[in-house]
Amino acid sequence: MILPRAFYARPTVEVARGLLGKWIVHGETAGRIVEVEAYLGQDDAAAHSAAGMTARTRVIFGPPGHAYVYLSYGMHECLNIVAEAEGVAGCVLIRALEPVAGVAEMRERRPAAKSDRELASGPGRLTRALGITRAHYGADLTQGVLTVREPPRPDAFAIDVSRRIGISKAAELPLRFTIRGSRFISRG
DNA sequence: AGTTCGATCGCCT
Protein backbone atom coordinates (compact mmCIF):
# COMPACT_ATOMS: atom_id res chain seq x y z
CA MET A 1 0.00 0.00 0.00
CA ILE A 2 2.83 2.43 0.85
CA LEU A 3 4.94 3.02 -2.25
CA PRO A 4 8.28 1.21 -1.95
CA ARG A 5 11.70 2.81 -2.36
CA ALA A 6 12.06 1.24 -5.82
CA PHE A 7 9.16 3.35 -7.08
CA TYR A 8 11.28 6.47 -6.57
CA ALA A 9 14.59 5.05 -7.81
CA ARG A 10 13.81 5.89 -11.44
CA PRO A 11 14.21 8.84 -13.81
CA THR A 12 12.56 11.95 -12.36
CA VAL A 13 10.02 12.34 -15.17
CA GLU A 14 8.83 8.74 -14.73
CA VAL A 15 8.44 9.27 -11.01
CA ALA A 16 6.57 12.54 -11.59
CA ARG A 17 4.04 10.92 -13.93
CA GLY A 18 3.76 7.90 -11.65
CA LEU A 19 2.94 10.03 -8.62
CA LEU A 20 -0.26 11.37 -10.20
CA GLY A 21 -3.25 9.67 -8.58
CA LYS A 22 -1.25 8.53 -5.53
CA TRP A 23 -2.28 9.62 -2.04
CA ILE A 24 -0.18 11.67 0.36
CA VAL A 25 -1.13 10.80 3.94
CA HIS A 26 -0.27 12.82 7.05
CA GLY A 27 -2.20 12.05 10.24
CA GLU A 28 -5.93 12.13 9.57
CA THR A 29 -5.51 14.17 6.40
CA ALA A 30 -4.84 12.86 2.91
CA GLY A 31 -4.85 14.18 -0.63
CA ARG A 32 -4.79 12.69 -4.13
CA ILE A 33 -1.95 14.09 -6.22
CA VAL A 34 -3.36 15.86 -9.29
CA GLU A 35 -0.49 18.19 -10.33
CA VAL A 36 3.31 17.78 -10.20
CA GLU A 37 6.45 19.28 -11.74
CA ALA A 38 9.75 17.54 -12.42
CA TYR A 39 13.01 19.30 -11.49
CA LEU A 40 15.98 17.59 -13.08
CA GLY A 41 19.51 17.21 -11.83
CA GLN A 42 21.13 18.05 -15.13
CA ASP A 43 20.37 20.60 -17.83
CA ASP A 44 17.71 22.27 -15.69
CA ALA A 45 18.62 25.79 -14.57
CA ALA A 46 15.36 26.10 -12.62
CA ALA A 47 16.20 23.26 -10.23
CA HIS A 48 17.47 24.14 -6.78
CA SER A 49 20.09 21.42 -7.25
CA ALA A 50 21.45 23.11 -10.40
CA ALA A 51 24.15 24.98 -8.46
CA GLY A 52 25.34 21.80 -6.77
CA MET A 53 24.95 20.38 -3.31
CA THR A 54 24.49 22.85 -0.45
CA ALA A 55 23.14 22.55 3.07
CA ARG A 56 19.64 23.13 1.70
CA THR A 57 19.79 20.88 -1.34
CA ARG A 58 21.66 17.90 0.06
CA VAL A 59 18.56 15.66 0.33
CA ILE A 60 17.96 16.05 -3.40
CA PHE A 61 21.23 14.20 -3.96
CA GLY A 62 20.48 11.56 -1.32
CA PRO A 63 18.48 8.32 -1.46
CA PRO A 64 15.09 8.45 -3.24
CA GLY A 65 11.72 8.46 -1.50
CA HIS A 66 12.55 11.27 0.92
CA ALA A 67 10.96 14.71 1.36
CA TYR A 68 12.63 17.93 0.26
CA VAL A 69 10.73 20.79 1.93
CA TYR A 70 11.83 24.38 1.41
CA LEU A 71 10.52 27.85 2.29
CA SER A 72 9.22 29.78 -0.71
CA TYR A 73 9.02 33.58 -0.77
CA GLY A 74 9.75 33.70 2.95
CA MET A 75 6.38 32.26 3.96
CA HIS A 76 5.18 29.21 2.04
CA GLU A 77 6.58 25.74 2.55
CA CYS A 78 6.70 23.52 -0.52
CA LEU A 79 6.96 19.72 -0.70
CA ASN A 80 9.17 17.84 -3.17
CA ILE A 81 9.79 14.11 -3.41
CA VAL A 82 13.32 12.94 -4.19
CA ALA A 83 13.74 10.67 -7.24
CA GLU A 84 16.68 8.96 -8.99
CA ALA A 85 19.32 6.69 -7.47
CA GLU A 86 21.33 7.92 -4.50
CA GLY A 87 23.99 10.34 -5.67
CA VAL A 88 21.90 11.59 -8.61
CA ALA A 89 19.86 14.81 -8.21
CA GLY A 90 16.20 14.99 -9.19
CA CYS A 91 12.94 15.73 -7.43
CA VAL A 92 9.22 16.20 -8.00
CA LEU A 93 7.38 19.28 -6.74
CA ILE A 94 3.87 18.46 -5.54
CA ARG A 95 1.70 21.33 -6.80
CA ALA A 96 -1.89 20.35 -6.05
CA LEU A 97 -3.95 17.77 -4.20
CA GLU A 98 -7.58 16.74 -4.27
CA PRO A 99 -8.65 16.43 -0.61
CA VAL A 100 -9.72 12.85 0.13
CA ALA A 101 -9.65 12.59 3.95
CA GLY A 102 -9.68 14.96 6.92
CA VAL A 103 -11.33 17.82 5.04
CA ALA A 104 -12.60 19.41 8.28
CA GLU A 105 -9.05 19.54 9.66
CA MET A 106 -7.78 21.02 6.41
CA ARG A 107 -10.40 23.76 6.57
CA GLU A 108 -9.24 24.64 10.08
CA ARG A 109 -5.66 24.93 8.87
CA ARG A 110 -6.69 26.91 5.75
CA PRO A 111 -9.39 29.37 6.80
CA ALA A 112 -8.63 31.49 3.73
CA ALA A 113 -9.91 28.76 1.41
CA LYS A 114 -13.35 29.73 0.13
CA SER A 115 -14.11 26.23 -1.18
CA ASP A 116 -12.78 22.68 -0.97
CA ARG A 117 -11.30 23.25 -4.39
CA GLU A 118 -8.95 25.88 -2.93
CA LEU A 119 -7.84 23.84 0.10
CA ALA A 120 -4.80 22.26 -1.53
CA SER A 121 -4.64 23.65 -5.10
CA GLY A 122 -1.15 25.13 -4.92
CA PRO A 123 2.25 24.08 -3.54
CA GLY A 124 2.05 26.39 -0.53
CA ARG A 125 -1.61 25.63 0.07
CA LEU A 126 -1.27 21.86 0.19
CA THR A 127 1.51 21.80 2.78
CA ARG A 128 -0.55 24.10 4.97
CA ALA A 129 -3.67 21.96 4.51
CA LEU A 130 -1.83 18.73 5.45
CA GLY A 131 0.34 20.22 8.20
CA ILE A 132 3.63 19.62 6.38
CA THR A 133 6.54 21.89 7.40
CA ARG A 134 10.31 22.09 7.20
CA ALA A 135 10.33 19.78 10.22
CA HIS A 136 9.64 17.09 7.58
CA TYR A 137 12.82 17.97 5.68
CA GLY A 138 14.49 14.66 4.80
CA ALA A 139 11.58 12.53 6.05
CA ASP A 140 11.43 8.99 4.66
CA LEU A 141 8.14 8.68 2.77
CA THR A 142 8.22 4.87 2.80
CA GLN A 143 7.62 4.75 6.57
CA GLY A 144 6.72 7.06 9.43
CA VAL A 145 4.24 9.90 9.86
CA LEU A 146 4.29 11.16 6.27
CA THR A 147 3.76 8.56 3.53
CA VAL A 148 2.73 8.19 -0.10
CA ARG A 149 0.36 5.35 -0.91
CA GLU A 150 -1.36 3.52 -3.69
CA PRO A 151 -4.99 4.72 -3.86
CA PRO A 152 -7.43 2.31 -2.19
CA ARG A 153 -9.30 1.83 -5.47
CA PRO A 154 -7.94 1.71 -9.02
CA ASP A 155 -7.78 5.21 -10.46
CA ALA A 156 -7.71 5.70 -14.24
CA PHE A 157 -7.05 9.08 -15.89
CA ALA A 158 -5.28 10.79 -18.76
CA ILE A 159 -2.21 12.99 -18.21
CA ASP A 160 -1.70 16.48 -19.65
CA VAL A 161 1.81 17.88 -20.14
CA SER A 162 2.64 21.60 -19.97
CA ARG A 163 5.27 24.16 -18.97
CA ARG A 164 6.21 24.66 -15.37
CA ILE A 165 4.61 27.54 -13.48
CA GLY A 166 6.23 30.51 -11.78
CA ILE A 167 9.80 30.15 -12.99
CA SER A 168 11.89 32.26 -15.37
CA LYS A 169 14.83 29.94 -16.09
CA ALA A 170 14.23 26.87 -18.28
CA ALA A 171 10.57 27.88 -18.38
CA GLU A 172 9.95 26.27 -21.77
CA LEU A 173 10.57 22.67 -20.70
CA PRO A 174 7.46 20.41 -20.74
CA LEU A 175 7.85 19.15 -17.17
CA ARG A 176 4.47 19.85 -15.57
CA PHE A 177 2.05 16.95 -15.40
CA THR A 178 -1.63 17.18 -14.46
CA ILE A 179 -4.60 14.84 -14.27
CA ARG A 180 -6.84 15.74 -17.21
CA GLY A 181 -10.10 17.33 -16.20
CA SER A 182 -9.33 17.66 -12.48
CA ARG A 183 -10.93 20.72 -10.84
CA PHE A 184 -8.22 20.67 -8.18
CA ILE A 185 -5.17 21.68 -10.23
CA SER A 186 -3.72 25.14 -9.50
CA ARG A 187 -4.40 26.45 -13.00
CA GLY A 188 -6.24 25.19 -16.03
C1' DA B 1 -12.45 37.26 -14.70
C1' DG B 2 -8.13 39.20 -15.00
C1' DT B 3 -4.27 42.07 -13.22
C1' DT B 4 -1.39 44.21 -9.76
C1' DC B 5 0.99 44.34 -5.69
C1' DG B 6 2.65 43.71 -0.85
C1' DA B 7 4.15 40.39 2.58
C1' DT B 8 8.47 38.16 4.40
C1' DC B 9 12.97 35.59 5.03
C1' DG B 10 16.30 31.91 3.96
C1' DC B 11 19.63 31.16 0.65
C1' DC B 12 23.59 32.04 -2.14
C1' DT B 13 26.73 35.62 -4.55
Next chain:
DNA sequence: GGCGATCGAACTG
Protein backbone atom coordinates in the same frame (compact mmCIF):
# COMPACT_ATOMS: atom_id res chain seq x y z
C1' DG C 1 22.18 42.60 -0.73
C1' DG C 2 19.00 40.75 -4.21
C1' DC C 3 15.92 37.52 -5.28
C1' DG C 4 12.62 33.83 -5.57
C1' DA C 5 9.44 26.49 -7.77
C1' DT C 6 3.61 31.77 -3.78
C1' DC C 7 -0.63 33.47 -1.94
C1' DG C 8 -4.45 36.39 -1.27
C1' DA C 9 -6.35 40.98 -1.04
C1' DA C 10 -7.45 44.95 -3.63
C1' DC C 11 -8.53 46.87 -7.63
C1' DT C 12 -10.29 47.36 -12.51
C1' DG C 13 -13.41 46.57 -16.21
